[in-house]
Amino acid sequence: MQAILFYLTAVVAILSAFFVMKCRNPINSALNLVTTFLCLAVFYVMLESPFMAAVQIMVYAGAIMVLIIFVIMLLNLGLTVKTRYTHGLAAGGILSVMVLFVANYFTRAGEATGTGGSVTSELIASYGHTELIGRAMFVDFLLPFEIASILLLVAIVGAVVLSKRKV
Amino acid sequence: MTDPLLSLALILAKLIAVFGVILTLAAYLVLAERKLLARMQLRYGPNRVGPFGMMQPLADVIKLLTKEDFVPATADKWLFLIAPGLSAVTALLTFAVVPFGPPLEIFGKTLPLVVIDLNVGVLYFLGLSSLAVYGMALGGWASNSKYSLLGSIRGLSQLISYELSMGLAIVPVVMMARSFSLTEIVMAQEKIPYLLLNPLAFPIFLISVLAESKRIPFDLPEAENELVGGFHTEYSGMRFGLFFVGEYINLIILGSMVTVFFLGGWHGPWLPGVVWFALKVLAICAFFIWVRGSMPRLRYDQLMHFGWKVLLPLSLLNVLVTGAVLLGMS
Numbered sequence: 001m002q003a004i005l006f007y008l009t010a011v012v013a014i015l016s017a018f019f020v021m022k023c024r025n026p027i028n029s030a031l032n033l034v035t036t037f038l039c040l041a042v043f044y045v046m047l048e049s050p051f052m053a054a055v056q057i058m059v060y061a062g063a064i065m066v067l068i069i070f071v072i073m074l075l076n077l078g079l080t081v082k083t084r085y086t087h088g089l090a091a092g093g094i095l096s097v098m099v100l101f102v103a104n105y106f107t108r109a110g111e112a113t114g115t116g117g118s119v120t121s122e123l124i125a126s127y128g129h130t131e132l133i134g135r136a137m138f139v140d141f142l143l144p145f146e147i148a149s150i151l152l153l154v155a156i157v158g159a160v161v162l163s164k165r166k167v
Numbered sequence: 168m169t170d171p172l173l174s175l176a177l178i179l180a181k182l183i184a185v186f187g188v189i190l191t192l193a194a195y196l197v198l199a200e201r202k203l204l205a206r207m208q209l210r211y212g213p214n215r216v217g218p219f220g221m222m223q224p225l226a227d228v229i230k231l232l233t234k235e236d237f238v239p240a241t242a243d244k245w246l247f248l249i250a251p252g253l254s255a256v257t258a259l260l261t262f263a264v265v266p267f268g269p270p271l272e273i274f275g276k277t278l279p280l281v282v283i284d285l286n287v288g289v290l291y292f293l294g295l296s297s298l299a300v301y302g303m304a305l306g307g308w309a310s311n312s313k314y315s316l317l318g319s320i321r322g323l324s325q326l327i328s329y330e331l332s333m334g335l336a337i338v339p340v341v342m343m344a345r346s347f348s349l350t351e352i353v354m355a356q357e358k359i360p361y362l363l364l365n366p367l368a369f370p371i372f373l374i375s376v377l378a379e380s381k382r383i384p385f386d387l388p389e390a391e392n393e394l395v396g397g398f399h400t401e402y403s404g405m406r407f408g409l410f411f412v413g414e415y416i417n418l419i420i421l422g423s424m425v426t427v428f429f430l431g432g433w434h435g436p437w438l439p440g441v442v443w444f445a446l447k448v449l450a451i452c453a454f455f456i457w458v459r460g461s462m463p464r465l466r467y468d469q470l471m472h473f474g475w476k477v478l479l480p481l482s483l484l485n486v487l488v489t490g491a492v493l494l495g496m497s
Contacts, residue, residue, distance in 0.1 A: 063297060
């Protein structure tokens with residue numbers, strides 16, 4: 001049952017990822033990307049990480065893609081831009097096949113399967129997935145977390161400084 | 168009957184019941200709004216179809232269904248057709264996590280009165296409410312008309328701005344209830360509703376919710392006197408009806424979210440839980456209608472300034488203060 005669901009979602013994810021590049025219209029590309037993100041959220045749910053799924057939808061599909069669509073609407077690019085750059089399709093295809101081979105190699109070699117980690121299904125069931133992530137972020141990896149937040153703050157300040165007009 | 172089948176049947180029954188109740192309620196909310204607004208403006212409102220105009224929603228639906236479903240020649244056809252559905256579906260899906268009553272005891276089994284009690288219910292609500300933007304944005308863009316595009320661009324920026332303060336206003340609630348599950352948030356308010364425990368978060372959430380529902384004083388995306396109809400200018404027939412119904416479903420959802428987060432959900436004396444929940448939701452909806460009847464529309468820059476310079480800092484401050492108080496108490 002879960003395997004069928006996985007393959008169905010995977011087909012949708014790959015098809016929509018393909019159409020992200022293939023669509024002429026930037027808005028359609030962006031929407032296909034949203035579909036891919038939704039499929040990823042389904043994968044997170046299947047991996048017993050509902051928190052990650054919700055955040056995936058909220059942040060990627062709900063915030064970042066909305067902003068991208070906003071910019072596309074404002075710029076009103078039309079069909080001309082994408083028809084000019086078609087050679088990227090082949091390069092992207094070759095690159096993704098290469099990444100697929102590398103990922104396949106690591107999975108086969110048993111270095112990235114995740115079965116060896118300390119977080120197991122039993123732990124998630126007994127402790128709660130959200131609690132585990134919260135503990136990892138705010139206790140175990142507090143310093144990297146704070147560094148990342150300062151980095152984001154710097155980016156925000158930079159954006160404000162760059163876009164500020166002289167008064 | 169085996170157990171998984173039974174639980175499947177229960178879920179289906181709950182889904183159908185919730186679906187029916189929400190749609191009927193949305194239709195009658197339209198009537199209630201027209202009646203109330205009319206009374207506030209010293210008119211009668213719809214009173215021809217059936218006793219007291221009670222059959223008016225039915226007549227409206229029949230009218231909308233039999234009208235021509237018109238697609239503009241220059242529109243992006245597929246997106247134009249899909250967009251109204253998107254806005255109605257995202258609104259409907261949200262109700263899956265709303266607990267509308269205390270768990271029932273039937274045949275020795277406990278039946279939770281919620282379609283599904285997710286342990287990330289709050290995030291599910293926020294995620295779906297951020298997806299709800301797409302219906303409006305795509306509808307306006309696909310129409311290929313200047314008014315529609317202006318409406319949807321306004322709507323996009325407005326919803327993104329107010330979503331932040333809406334999410335941040337719930338953070339103190341989650342901190343106090345120590346859970347993302349809506350059922351547990353309601354359980355935690357058994358004695359005192361969070362309206363009294365956290366009086367600052369409530370107005371922030373209420374105002375952001377008002378902005379999320381795109382109603383006066385925040386109805387910039389469809390400002391009739393500037394943009395004809397905003398993002399749904401080009402729509403007709405039942406597709407316009409879907410946008411319209413989606414807006415009222417959204418109103419019910421947001422009303423029930425206010426109830427769940429701040430008014431103690433189904434808790435209340437004497438009456439059964441479901442009745443209390445319905446009363447509180449309807450009271451919030453009536454408040455929204457009242458606001459619509461008595462407030463002018465904000466100007467666009469006022470809207471943005473208020474969201475970013477007043478509501479957002481206030482909600483951040485509220486998160487800090489709540490955290491400090493909770494830390495001090497523990």
